[in-house]
Each structure stands twice: as structure tokens, then as C-alpha cells.
Amino acid sequence: MKIRLIAVGDKPRSWVTEAFDDYARRLPRELSLDLVQIPTAKARTRASQGERALKAVDRQDWVVALDETGRSCDSAALAAKLDGWRNEGRTVALLVGGADGLDAKVLARANEVVALSNLTFPHELVRVIVAEQLYRAWTILSGHPYHRA
Structure with a gap:
């Protein structure tokens, strides 16, 4: 199973990269986690950030928008989601907006x-x-x- 974290933002500080990589390395081979960076310099508005993020999504991906308007879940519920995604065999695209959040088009695609x-x-x-x-x-x-x- 493949999970791609598609995140809007500039190059992260070293501690962020180190921590992300540490947890990604702990995952088993059959569950890969990759970071796809959407630079804010090339996408200044929320709409353009959203367009660039959606271009990183494949048609068959299961898209999960991480947004404050979404439904909360605890760790056990996330584990259940992960199990379901794994059983479906699809790539999961987790989308994180920039400082201003995700564009409405991203939320609509999710x-x-x-x-x-x-x-x-x-x-x-x-x-x-x-x-x-x-x-x-x-x-x-x-x-x-x-x-x-």
C-alpha cells in the first residue's frame, strides 16, 4: 500500500524532515509513506495551491483532505481507516493545505x-x-x- 502526503509549503526545517523520515522508515515495506511537496513560491493563492495539489493526485487515488472542517477520529478509528484502505489496495493521497488551508476544489475532490x-x-x-x-x-x-x- 502506498500513501502520499501532498503538502503545500516551503522546504521544511531539518527537524521536520528528520521526524517525518523517522516515522516513515518505521513503517513496513508494504506500507510506504512519501512526501510530495507543493512549493508556495510557485502557488501563492489558495486556489493555485489547490490546483497544484490536485495535479499531484492520480485519478484512482483515494483522496483524504486534512482540514479543520472534517470529521475527527481517534487513533483506533484511524487504524480502522488504514485497514480499509489497505484492503481496497488503492494509493491514498493525504492533502494538507498551506497556511490558509485547502481550496474548495480540493475539498470537493476529496x-x-x-x-x-x-x-x-x-x-x-x-x-x-x-x-x-x-x-x-x-x-x-x-x-x-x-x-x-
Whole structure:
């Protein structure tokens, strides 16, 4: 199974890249997590950022928009989603907007809209949170002791 995190934003600081890569490396080979960067310099408006993000999405991808308007889920629910995505065998595209969020066209294309939290996070930090939560979801599914709820 392949998951692509499509994120609008400038080149992340080194600690963000290191943390994202650390969690991505912890995932098993059959569950790859890749970051697709949409630079803000080439897409200054939310609409142009959305267009560029959607160009990175393949037609058959299952698109999940990460947006504050979405439905919240806990780690167990995310694990259940991950299990369902894995069983369907599709590539999952997780879309993260820039500082101003996702364009309405992105939300309209999404198969589902998920809120990570009621809190507001810097979009750069969301990359790390998503990677960690995907790792946590995998550990729940595999019975690994990482998740101790």
C-alpha cells in the first residue's frame, strides 16, 4: 500500500524532515509513506495551491483532505481507516493545505475530509503528526506495543 502526503509549503526545517523520515522508515515495506511537496513560491493563492495539489493526485487515488472542517477520529478509528484502505489496495493521497488551508476544489475532490484535532497546528508540524499517527495506526493493526491506550 502506498500513501502520499501532498503538502503545500516551503522546504521544511531539518527537524521536520528528520521526524517525518523517522516515522516513515518505521513503517513496513508494504506500507510506504512519501512526501510530495507543493512549493508556495510557485502557488501563492489558495486556489493555485489547490490546483497544484490536485495535479499531484492520480485519478484512482483515494483522496483524504486534512482540514479543520472534517470529521475527527481517534487513533483506533484511524487504524480502522488504514485497514480499509489497505484492503481496497488503492494509493491514498493525504492533502494538507498551506497556511490558509485547502481550496474548495480540493475539498470537493476529496473522498473524505478528516480533522486531525480541534487544535490548530502549523502546517509544517502536520507532516510529523500525520507520519506519527500513521505509524501508530499500523502498530495498532499489527499488535505492536507502541500504542498503549
